[in-house]
Amino acid sequence: MSSYAKRLWLEEDLGDDYRWSYRVSAVLFSGRSTYQEVDLVDTPTWGKVLLLDGKMQSTEADEQVYHELLVHPPLLHHKNPKRVFIMGGGEGATAREVLRHASVEKVVMVDIDQVVTDFCSRHLERNTDAFRDPRLTLINDDARVQLEVAPDESFDIIISDLADPLDGGPCYQLYTQEFYRNVVLRKLAPGGIFITQSGPAGFLSCKEVFSSIHATLRSVFPAVTAYTQHIPSFCDVWGYNMAFRDADQTLLTEEQLDSRIAQQLGGRPLTFLDGATFTGLRQLNKVVREALESEKEVYTADSARFIHGSGLKA
Amino acid sequence: MSSYAKRLWLEEDLGDDYRWSYRVSAVLFSGRSTYQEVDLVDTPTWGKVLLLDGKMQSTEADEQVYHELLVHPPLLHHKNPKRVFIMGGGEGATAREVLRHASVEKVVMVDIDQVVTDFCSRHLERNTDAFRDPRLTLINDDARVQLEVAPDESFDIIISDLADPLDGGPCYQLYTQEFYRNVVLRKLAPGGIFITQSGPAGFLSCKEVFSSIHATLRSVFPAVTAYTQHIPSFCDVWGYNMAFRDADQTLLTEEQLDSRIAQQLGGRPLTFLDGATFTGLRQLNKVVREALESEKEVYTADSARFIHGSGLKA
Amino acid sequence: MSSYAKRLWLEEDLGDDYRWSYRVSAVLFSGRSTYQEVDLVDTPTWGKVLLLDGKMQSTEADEQVYHELLVHPPLLHHKNPKRVFIMGGGEGATAREVLRHASVEKVVMVDIDQVVTDFCSRHLERNTDAFRDPRLTLINDDARVQLEVAPDESFDIIISDLADPLDGGPCYQLYTQEFYRNVVLRKLAPGGIFITQSGPAGFLSCKEVFSSIHATLRSVFPAVTAYTQHIPSFCDVWGYNMAFRDADQTLLTEEQLDSRIAQQLGGRPLTFLDGATFTGLRQLNKVVREALESEKEVYTADSARFIHGSGLKA
Amino acid sequence: MSSYAKRLWLEEDLGDDYRWSYRVSAVLFSGRSTYQEVDLVDTPTWGKVLLLDGKMQSTEADEQVYHELLVHPPLLHHKNPKRVFIMGGGEGATAREVLRHASVEKVVMVDIDQVVTDFCSRHLERNTDAFRDPRLTLINDDARVQLEVAPDESFDIIISDLADPLDGGPCYQLYTQEFYRNVVLRKLAPGGIFITQSGPAGFLSCKEVFSSIHATLRSVFPAVTAYTQHIPSFCDVWGYNMAFRDADQTLLTEEQLDSRIAQQLGGRPLTFLDGATFTGLRQLNKVVREALESEKEVYTADSARFIHGSGLKA
Known part of the structure; x- marks a missing residue:
C-alpha cells in the first residue's frame, strides 16, 4: 500500500472462460485512430506496454x-x-x-x-x-x-x-x-x-x-x-x-x-x-x-479457418 | 467491442473477501503528494471520479x-x-x-x-x-x-x-x-x-x-x-x-x-x-x-474502535 | 493464506462497466432445472448465498x-x-x-x-x-x-x-x-x-x-x-x-x-x-x-420499459 | 448466458501485479488435510483441474x-x-x-x-x-x-x-x-x-x-x-x-x-x-x-535463492 497504491488493472480475455489481468501503474499516452484506440501504459510486470484496442501489442519485457x-x-x-x-x-x-x-x-x-x-x-x-x-x-x-x-x-x-x-x-x-x-x-x-x-x-x-x-x-x-x-x-x-x-x-x-x-x-x-x-x-x-x-486446410480467398479469442497480435 | 475497446478496470476492495471493479475509459490526470496519489479518471458508470490512493473519493454521479x-x-x-x-x-x-x-x-x-x-x-x-x-x-x-x-x-x-x-x-x-x-x-x-x-x-x-x-x-x-x-x-x-x-x-x-x-x-x-x-x-x-x-463506546484519546475494509472516504 | 487459501470468486455484473466479486469458501449444492442453474454457496461476506443462474438471489446476511x-x-x-x-x-x-x-x-x-x-x-x-x-x-x-x-x-x-x-x-x-x-x-x-x-x-x-x-x-x-x-x-x-x-x-x-x-x-x-x-x-x-x-409510463401488455444489467432479483 | 450461466472464477496470482482467472463450471470434490486444501474442479478451459490450496496443480489439458x-x-x-x-x-x-x-x-x-x-x-x-x-x-x-x-x-x-x-x-x-x-x-x-x-x-x-x-x-x-x-x-x-x-x-x-x-x-x-x-x-x-x-549459486543447507510469486507447482 505504501509505495504503490493505484489499483488500475488491464484485463485481457485469453478465451471465453479465461483471462488475465495486470496492474497498470500509469497511462502514459492515449489516442484514437479511425481504426483503433492506441495507448501506452506502464506496468510493474511488463514495463511499458503498447495497447491497440486495449489489447497487449508489445511489451518492453519481451x-x-x-x-x-x-x-x-x-x-x-x-x-x-x-x-x-x-x-x-x-x-x-x-x-x-x-x-x-x-x-x-x-x-x-x-x-x-x-x-x-x-x-x-x-x-x-x-x-x-x-x-x-x-x-x-x-x-x-x-x-x-x-x-x-x-x-x-x-x-x-x-x-x-x-x-x-x-x-x-x-x-x-x-x-x-x-x-x-x-x-x-x-x-x-x-x-x-x-x-x-x-x-x-x-x-x-x-x-x-x-x-x-x-x-x-x-x-x-x-x-x-x-x-x-x-x-x-x-x-x-x-x-x-x-x-x-x-x-x-x-x-x-x-x-x-x-x-x-x-x-x-x-x-x-x-x-x-x-x-x-x-x-x-x-x-x-x-x-x-x-x-x-x-494439416490439409489451405487458406484460400474463399475459405477460412477462424481463430477465436487468442492470437491477438494485431 | 466496436465503440469502446479499452478494458482498464479500477478495482476497489470493499472487504477482505469482497470487491468491485468499474471500467475506466480515460485517466485524465495523475499526481502524487507527500501523502497520497491523486488521480482523476473518467468512467462509464460514475462519470469523472476523483481517486486518492486509488480509492474512490467522489464521483460526478453522486x-x-x-x-x-x-x-x-x-x-x-x-x-x-x-x-x-x-x-x-x-x-x-x-x-x-x-x-x-x-x-x-x-x-x-x-x-x-x-x-x-x-x-x-x-x-x-x-x-x-x-x-x-x-x-x-x-x-x-x-x-x-x-x-x-x-x-x-x-x-x-x-x-x-x-x-x-x-x-x-x-x-x-x-x-x-x-x-x-x-x-x-x-x-x-x-x-x-x-x-x-x-x-x-x-x-x-x-x-x-x-x-x-x-x-x-x-x-x-x-x-x-x-x-x-x-x-x-x-x-x-x-x-x-x-x-x-x-x-x-x-x-x-x-x-x-x-x-x-x-x-x-x-x-x-x-x-x-x-x-x-x-x-x-x-x-x-x-x-x-x-x-x-x-452504543456504550465513546472514542477517547486513549481508546479506539477501528474500522476495517470499509468506510474508505479519506 | 493460512486459514483460507481457496480463491474462488463469484463475479456478478452490476452493469455493462461495473461488477463485483465475492469470495466463495464452498459450493454446498448445485443443481440444474429446465429454467436455470441452482446453487447454494458459502461466502465470508454474505454467509450462505442462493444463486439462480449464477446471480445472487438471497443471502443469509440480509x-x-x-x-x-x-x-x-x-x-x-x-x-x-x-x-x-x-x-x-x-x-x-x-x-x-x-x-x-x-x-x-x-x-x-x-x-x-x-x-x-x-x-x-x-x-x-x-x-x-x-x-x-x-x-x-x-x-x-x-x-x-x-x-x-x-x-x-x-x-x-x-x-x-x-x-x-x-x-x-x-x-x-x-x-x-x-x-x-x-x-x-x-x-x-x-x-x-x-x-x-x-x-x-x-x-x-x-x-x-x-x-x-x-x-x-x-x-x-x-x-x-x-x-x-x-x-x-x-x-x-x-x-x-x-x-x-x-x-x-x-x-x-x-x-x-x-x-x-x-x-x-x-x-x-x-x-x-x-x-x-x-x-x-x-x-x-x-x-x-x-x-x-x-412518471407517465404505465406497463401494458403492448409496451414495456426494459431494465438492463441491474435489478436481477429473479 | 443460456447454456452456461454460472460465473464462478478461480483466480491465481502469477506475481504481485499479475494474475489470471478461469471459469469454474463445477466444484467436483473438496477436502482439507493437515497441510492444505484439496479440490477438484471442472473448467471449460482446462478440463478437470486439481487444486492444492487453491492453486492449479495439474490439469486434464496438459x-x-x-x-x-x-x-x-x-x-x-x-x-x-x-x-x-x-x-x-x-x-x-x-x-x-x-x-x-x-x-x-x-x-x-x-x-x-x-x-x-x-x-x-x-x-x-x-x-x-x-x-x-x-x-x-x-x-x-x-x-x-x-x-x-x-x-x-x-x-x-x-x-x-x-x-x-x-x-x-x-x-x-x-x-x-x-x-x-x-x-x-x-x-x-x-x-x-x-x-x-x-x-x-x-x-x-x-x-x-x-x-x-x-x-x-x-x-x-x-x-x-x-x-x-x-x-x-x-x-x-x-x-x-x-x-x-x-x-x-x-x-x-x-x-x-x-x-x-x-x-x-x-x-x-x-x-x-x-x-x-x-x-x-x-x-x-x-x-x-x-x-x-x-550461474554461480549453489543451494546448500545454509543458503537459498528464493522464488516469489511463481513456480507454484507444489
Whole structure:
C-alpha cells in the first residue's frame, strides 16, 4: 500500500472462460485512430506496454525476442539482403531490427494506421531512431495494395507482421494462397525470403491458425521452415513460418548462422538468437510436428479457418 | 467491442473477501503528494471520479447528494450562518455548497494536502468557482492545529469532512471526546452547529464507527441528530451526525426547512434535500436506531474502535 | 493464506462497466432445472448465498430485511389476513414470514421451478419449517395461470415476489396494467392488499422500473404506497409498492403498526421493521418522490420499459 | 448466458501485479488435510483441474506433457530400470507414467499428504489404475526421511516431483547440495539417474530457481542435462534437470530414443515425447543457456535463492 497504491488493472480475455489481468501503474499516452484506440501504459510486470484496442501489442519485457525471431532468420539466411518490405509493423520494432543489417539499403514499411505510426515514432523510445533512419520509407496504406503497385520493384525480404487471420478481421486476405502466389512470390527477387508471424503454436493451440498458415505456404513455396518460441506477454508459444522463393536455398548450420550474425550486424550480437538457439526452435515437438504434417486446410480467398479469442497480435 | 475497446478496470476492495471493479475509459490526470496519489479518471458508470490512493473519493454521479447532506442541514438549522470552518474537504465540493448560502461571509477550509487542493481547484470543473470565491480562505495544514490556533475566533458552523477514524489513520484524534469538548465546542459561537460525516451506517455496518461517533458526540453536545442516506459509489448507506452547541436549539419542521431553503439559497432549490427528505432520513430503521441507543463506546484519546475494509472516504 | 487459501470468486455484473466479486469458501449444492442453474454457496461476506443462474438471489446476511419488508406491511395493514397468495417466492422465505401471522389459514405459493422449491425446502435451513407447514400449498406452475384459475376463490393478500420486468424476461406480463386489473384486483377479497417487489429504487436507479411499476399500480388501485430500503447484497436501494383494493383502506400510524405487530406475531417482534421504521421508509427523498410523481409510463401488455444489467432479483 | 450461466472464477496470482482467472463450471470434490486444501474442479478451459490450496496443480489439458517429460527421459536413458523412487507426486500421474515401463518391478512413492493421495486415488480417473498397481508402494511421509531409511536399498531412478524451493517452503532442503550428495547419490544404483522438476525456465524466469538447481546438480553429479517445455497451465516454460550418477553414461541419439520407446512401452508410443522432440527441448536458447553457464549459486543447507510469486507447482 505504501509505495504503490493505484489499483488500475488491464484485463485481457485469453478465451471465453479465461483471462488475465495486470496492474497498470500509469497511462502514459492515449489516442484514437479511425481504426483503433492506441495507448501506452506502464506496468510493474511488463514495463511499458503498447495497447491497440486495449489489447497487449508489445511489451518492453519481451518484444525484443518476438522481433528478433521475426526479422533475423530471413535476413541472415539471405546472402545479401538490400531491399526489405514490411507489411504492418507500425510499432517500428520490426524496422529497427531490419535496419541493424549493414547490407540493407531500403526498407518499405506499410502500416494502415497513421495514428499508430505517429504515436510510436514519438513515444516508443526504443524505436524512434528507426523511424528517422533515411533508409526507411513509411507508407500508411493497405499493405496488399502497396505491395501490388510497387512499380517494377522486387524485394529480397518480405516480412508479414500483421494480425492473425481472424474471423472477419481485415488481415485474412493477406494469409491466402492467392495472395502468396500472385503477390508475394512475384515481388520476391531471386533468392528472396518471405516470413510471417503465424499465431499461437503451442501443443494445445497450434491448429488454430499456425498449421494452416504453414500448409498454405507449402502449397506455394518450395521450402518452408516453421519455428516456435514462447512469448510470455502473448501467454503462449508463438509460431513463425519462413519461406524460400527458390528450391536451391538451404538452411544454415549453427556455425554458419553464428558467422552470419558476426558479419552482418557490425559486431553487435543478438540478445536471444544465435545458431544453437535457432536449431532448437525449429526442432518442433511431436504434437506440433504432426499437426503441421497432417494439416490439409489451405487458406484460400474463399475459405477460412477462424481463430477465436487468442492470437491477438494485431 | 466496436465503440469502446479499452478494458482498464479500477478495482476497489470493499472487504477482505469482497470487491468491485468499474471500467475506466480515460485517466485524465495523475499526481502524487507527500501523502497520497491523486488521480482523476473518467468512467462509464460514475462519470469523472476523483481517486486518492486509488480509492474512490467522489464521483460526478453522486457527490452532489453526499455534499448536500453534509452541508445544508447544519447551515439551514442555523439562524444566520456567517462564519464556517471546514476540516478536510480538499476536493472543494463542501466549500461549494457552503458558499451557496447568501449569509456566509467567511469560509476557512483546512486540508492537509496541497497537491489535492491544487489539483481539484484546477481540474474539478464543478468546484473551480468555489476555490476562487473571495470568501474562501484555504489553508494546507492539520485541521486540528488550525482550529485550535484560530485567534479569538469562533465559528457558526464547523464541518468535519475527514476520513473515517481508521485503525492507525491520521484522523482518529479528530473524532475523540477530547477534541469535541476542548476544541470544537469552544470554537463554536452561540447557536453554533457541528456536523461530521460518520462512516457507513447500514444495518450491517452501523456499528463499525457510526454508532460510536454518535455516542461520542452525545457525551459532549446537548443534542445530536443522526441521519443516513445510501451513496451508491460508497457501496453503502452513509451516516451523518449533526450536533447543536446549545440546549435550546431545535430541529426544524418540514415546512420550516423548505422555507429556509427558499430564503437562504437565492431561489435555487437543492437537488436532493428538502424538508420531506430530511424528515425521512433522520427516521432511522429499528436496527440502526437500536445500535445508536445501545452504543456504550465513546472514542477517547486513549481508546479506539477501528474500522476495517470499509468506510474508505479519506 | 493460512486459514483460507481457496480463491474462488463469484463475479456478478452490476452493469455493462461495473461488477463485483465475492469470495466463495464452498459450493454446498448445485443443481440444474429446465429454467436455470441452482446453487447454494458459502461466502465470508454474505454467509450462505442462493444463486439462480449464477446471480445472487438471497443471502443469509440480509434476506431477513428484504422479506420482512415484502410480507409484513401488507399483512399488518390488513384487518384479518387469512388467505395469502404468493407469486414466485420459491426460496421459501416469503412463505416463512407470512406463516408467522397467527391469523393466516391458507397460503398458496406458486413458483414455476420445482427444482428450486425442492432444493430450498431441503437445503435452506431457515425455510424448511415453512415448506412443511400444513397451511402451505405449493404449486409448481405459472403464477398467472394459477391465480386466474383458482376456482371461486379470493385472497386477502397477494404478494408478488417475482423477477423484475426485464427485457424479454418471463415476468413482464405479471407487471402490466391488464394483469393488475383483470386478475389481481378481481382475486382480492374486500379489504385485500397487493404488494410487489419493485426493483432498484435509488436516486440513480429509480426510473429503471420502480417508477413505472408505481404508475401502473396507481392506474388500477385506489391507493398505492411506495417505500424503499437499501439491501446490501442487491447493491442498491430496493423498492416496494403496496396497493389497497378499496378506497377506504388507510395507512396505520406508527403506534398502530407497533400494536399490530404485538398482536399478530405472537409476541415475537420483527428484526428490522417497526412502526417508526416504516414511517421512515415511505418518506421518500426528493429525487425519488419527483420521479414517482412525474412518471407517465404505465406497463401494458403492448409496451414495456426494459431494465438492463441491474435489478436481477429473479 | 443460456447454456452456461454460472460465473464462478478461480483466480491465481502469477506475481504481485499479475494474475489470471478461469471459469469454474463445477466444484467436483473438496477436502482439507493437515497441510492444505484439496479440490477438484471442472473448467471449460482446462478440463478437470486439481487444486492444492487453491492453486492449479495439474490439469486434464496438459498434465500428460508435464509428466511425460518428468518420467520418460530418465527411464528411457536407463538400460534396465527396475526400481524407481518418487519424491512427492501424490497426484499419481508420475507413478502412472513410470508403470508404463515393462521393466519396472517396484515403485516407491512418498508423498507427505495422505488426504491428497486418498483423494487422487479415488477421484482422478486417469490415475486410479496406477494407485492399484501391485508394483506401487505408497508411503505418506517425508520423502527425505524415507529415502534415507530405505534399508540396504538402492534405486535405478529417483524422481523429484516436489514443490519449488520456495522461500520458507518445506521442500527447500530437498534441493540442496547436501541432500543430493549425501542421500540421492548414495541411493542411486550404478547406472542410476536422478531427475527433478526445476521450476520456471523461460527467458524472463530462468534465474528464479532453474539455473541454481542446475548448478547445484552439476556440483554433485558428473553429467546434468537441462531441458524445458512450455506448460500452458503453469503460464510459463518449465524446466527439468536430469543427472547421471556415473561419468560413462551418455545421452541417446534421436534414433536410439525412438527405439527405446518402442521397446520399453509395449508398442504404445508417447503422446508428446519422441527422439526429435527431446533433441529440440534440450537445445536451449541463448538467454537460458547463458544463465545456466554463468550461474554461480549453489543451494546448500545454509543458503537459498528464493522464488516469489511463481513456480507454484507444489
